[in-house]
Amino acid sequence: MRILATLALTCALTALAQQPSSQWAPVDKAMGRAGKAQPGDVYKYAMPRGDMQVSVAGTPIKAGLALGSWAAFKKMGNAAVVMGDLVLADDEVEPVMLKLEQGGIEITALHNHLLHETPRVLYMHIHGRGDAVKLATAIHDALALTKTPAAAPAPAASQSAPTIDTAKVEAALGRKGTDANGILQFSIPRAETITDSGIAVPPSMGVATGINFQPTGGGKAAITGDFVLLAKEVNPVIRALRENGIEVEALHSHMLTEQPRLFFMHFWANDDAVKLAKGLRAALDQTKSAPAK
Secondary structure (H helix, E strand, O other), rough: HHHHHHHHHHHHHHHHHOOOOOOHHHHHHHHHHOOOEOOOOOEEEEOOOOOOOOOEEEEEEHHHHEEEEEEEEEOOOOOEEEEEEEEEOOHHHHHHHHHHHHHOOOOEEEEEEOOOOOOOOOOOOOEEEEHHHHHHHHHHHHHHHOOOOOOOOOOOOOOOOOOOHHHHHHHHHOOOOEEEEEEEEEEEEOOOEEEOEEEEEOOOOOEOOOOOOOOEEEEEEEEEEEEEHHHHHHHHHHHHHHHHOEEEEEEEEEOEEEEEEEOEEEEEEEEEEHHHHHHHHHHHHHOOEEOOO
16 A cells, blocks of 8 residues: 555655646747647747748758757746747748847847758747746747748658657767657757856756757658857867768757857758768767767
8 A cells, every 4th residue: 555655645745746736827828839748947948930831952840850949948046047949931021029028138149050951941040037027928929930840740641751760879879869840859958057147057058969869761861950169169069970971950058148159050861861960979978068868
């Protein structure tokens, strides 16, 4: 009986821990959608651009591959910090920027993440600090000026969707991935602590290397994402990627006051998934990433 009672208590506590804290309920309301708790006491909103029909070098891409807007909140005493990345069409940039500025949200970067995409896609990185509900309201009002869906659509059922050998890809990368509606995703933190304005930034707030695989048929996959790098790692990673047939699409900052200084390198390829995983592993080996768990 004692074992059963302990098990029941453990299950109850686990279920409670998995529920969003009531402290975030007003922020959910202001955002107009539910967020999800992340490691590092971060509460994150995913806002995929399922409305966009984008192709890269002729390959149609899913929202989960490279079209995912997001905003991540972290409580700091009575205030909160928010960081994020908004995926925008050309004509959405100016109205969104104005609305964010009016709401007290700073713009930290505006640039491409891809090349040869049709139509053109831009990425606006944001940062804010203050009352969490006010920050969320500003983001919500800015997104209302775009065609961002109010909620992520349910994934379409398909019996013939292409697949890749996930086990071999994971073995080649030396990491475990996560399936997100058919996109195999990897998040690889850096080994050192990253700070911004003197505040520690958890990996889940955008400072982990992200790698995504979208199966394209015949064991191939389109890959994209970004490496989070120190200055001394930039060119070794470029060489490793290019030597393995992976294009470098962009190199830039996402933040303004981070320490140590970081560079974000975006990449693209569409080839044999395991071959690409080996190339990505060669690039990862040039970085000071946290060891796999």
